[in-house]
Amino acid sequence: MSEHGKACVPGLFTDDNGARLLGTRCSTCNTPYFPKVTRCHNPRCSESRLVDASFGGRGTIWSYSVADFAPPPPHKHDKPFKPYVIAVVDLDEGLRIVGQMVDGLDQASVGAPVTLVIDTLYHEDGQAYSTWKFKRI
Amino acid sequence: MQDVAVVGVGLHRFGKTGDDVVGNKSVTELCRIAVERALKDAGVSWRDIQAVSAASSRFSGGKGWGLNGNDVVEEMGSTGIPVYNLSAGCAAGGNAFNVGYSLVAGGVYDMVLVVGGEVMPKGMIQTSGVEEATDPEFLRQRCVGMPGPSFWATLARRRMHDYGTTEEQMARVTVKARKCSVGNPYARFQKEVSLEDVLKSPYVSNPLRLFEICPVSNGAAAAVICSAKRARQLTRQPVLVASSAVATIGFDDALPRSLAVPVPNGPSRHTEVYAAVTRAFEAAGVGPRDLSFVELQDNTCYYELAFPEEWGLCQPGEAERLHAAGETLPTGRMPVNPSGGFVSFGEATTAMGVFQICELTWQLRGESGARQVPGAKLGLAQTNGLGGNATAAILKR
Numbered sequence A: 001m002s003e004h005g006k007a008c009v010p011g012l013f014t015d016d017n018g019a020r021l022l023g024t025r026c027s028t029c030n031t032p033y034f035p036k037v038t039r040c041h042n043p044r045c046s047e048s049r050l051v052d053a054s055f056g057g058r059g060t061i062w063s064y065s066v067a068d069f070a071p072p073p074p075h076k077h078d079k080p081f082k083p084y085v086i087a088v089v090d091l092d093e094g095l096r097i098v099g100q101m102v103d104g105l106d107q108a109s110v111g112a113p114v115t116l117v118i119d120t121l122y123h124e125d126g127q128a129y130s131t132w133k134f135k136r137i
Numbered sequence B: 001m002q003d004v005a006v007v008g009v010g011l012h013r014f015g016k017t018g019d020d021v022v023g024n025k026s027v028t029e030l031c032r033i034a035v036e037r038a039l040k041d042a043g044v045s046w047r048d049i050q051a052v053s054a055a056s057s058r059f060s061g062g063k064g065w066g067l068n069g070n071d072v073v074e075e076m077g078s079t080g081i082p083v084y085n086l087s088a089g090c091a092a093g094g095n096a097f098n099v100g101y102s103l104v105a106g107g108v109y110d111m112v113l114v115v116g117g118e119v120m121p122k123g124m125i126q127t128s129g130v131e132e133a134t135d136p137e138f139l140r141q142r143c144v145g146m147p148g149p150s151f152w153a154t155l156a157r158r159r160m161h162d163y164g165t166t167e168e169q170m171a172r173v174t175v176k177a178r179k180c181s182v183g184n185p186y187a188r189f190q191k192e193v194s195l196e197d198v199l200k201s202p203y204v205s206n207p208l209r210l211f212e213i214c215p216v217s218n219g220a221a222a223a224v225i226c227s228a229k230r231a232r233q234l235t236r237q238p239v240l241v242a243s244s245a246v247a248t249i250g251f252d253d254a255l256p257r258s259l260a261v262p263v264p265n266g267p268s269r270h271t272e273v274y275a276a277v278t279r280a281f282e283a284a285g286v287g288p289r290d291l292s293f294v295e296l297q298d299n300t301c302y303y304e305l306a307f308p309e310e311w312g313l314c315q316p317g318e319a320e321r322l323h324a325a326g327e328t329l330p331t332g333r334m335p336v337n338p339s340g341g342f343v344s345f346g347e348a349t350t351a352m353g354v355f356q357i358c359e360l361t362w363q364l365r366g367e368s369g370a371r372q373v374p375g376a377k378l379g380l381a382q383t384n385g386l387g388g389n390a391t392a393a394i395l396k397r
């Protein structure tokens, strides 16, 4: 558990030595995967050889949108609902990934540099739950 | 392989639960009305139908198992015919048409009913029904909270970056779509909206606004298809199926549909849609510029701009100019969604692929009234759905 709470889904990420997403990489074709897979999905790959890999650090915003209304379940959020930016980020480590932005609605722009962070997503029964998000650099 | 024709089509007008159009009708009742109309249009009886290819609904009827085709057969009369219930998210209606087409083309049956219908729950479609850490849709919704409109909004935002598309240009696509719907007796919305109306509607997911995203609707669609030989006994000028194709997503797709994909080397586009449409062109022996019109899946105005470019109907970045010049209207050079599209009908998810077949058939017969594409000879219908499913069909006269 990090200072931002328990992971909203266990086993997907860690905040122990900086924010990292826990995935796999195929050592034959170098394809990165998050979350973990048990077989390489690349149809041109000659042999699936998966090793644990983690992803994080810097990236750039490929595009983004705003959740102006609360998404339906199974999403969970604090009330009252506060709109947030959803960014699609190309990490320097080769993964294109979606995540909320911790910054305000007017902070996102295509091409802007960001970094992966772990942050609180919602509270339930007095307990904070965390997820991965992005922060403008 | 034998040539296949569409000999009868029928729609139940689209509406919203509780309104004057669909009221509290069940999905089976909506389907029955569409089927009765399609049979009448074809000039055949229920007993002439040799098999049913139906879209499976996740939301209504089907005994909770997507057995919507079985519901239709029970309702029409249990003749004991084979029923195929097809599931492909929002592409299910298109899939049902493809399977029906393939069965007739392959000579398995001579006359098949294709049907799809929905009674939709209110609000945004919840993409995943299961709460399991192994389900990527669950993870995306729980960990990020990215509903369907945000996926579309992300693509729209990227287009604004790539081509300088403005919010006003996107709003004008809705204005055009609603203009087409005027006088279409089956559309849920049949009134024009002004540019101001669209731009005043609230953001659902910035940069997309309420009037730019199709709502969910109740509705049903049916088509009777048969061998061209049989069709010529029924009508002098049947509408023929030039091709019907289905495809699924490619590994190099790179659109943000799940949590993560590899950063691509090439373009980011709807690979399943591109593959289905390309296969349909190849099988029909025609190219994108041969089309008289298209009915494409406009869950949002973005797709009316992006899809024609992705398929080669026009140059990348050219769509806004064509819209502004009126070229996407039924009377233009590249008519898109003369029916008014999903934005005017609302999405009765699994009915949509069959609804498009109805519109193509009416257009090719010259029966579309105010929204008629003059001299329509060749039309393309396209759907795509959750799971990376896509369909394309080309009809001709």
Ligand SMILES: [Zn+2]
Pocket (backbone or CB within 6 Å): A026, A027, A028, A029, A030, A031, A040, A041, A042, A045, A046, A047, A048, A049
């Ligand atoms: Zn591999």
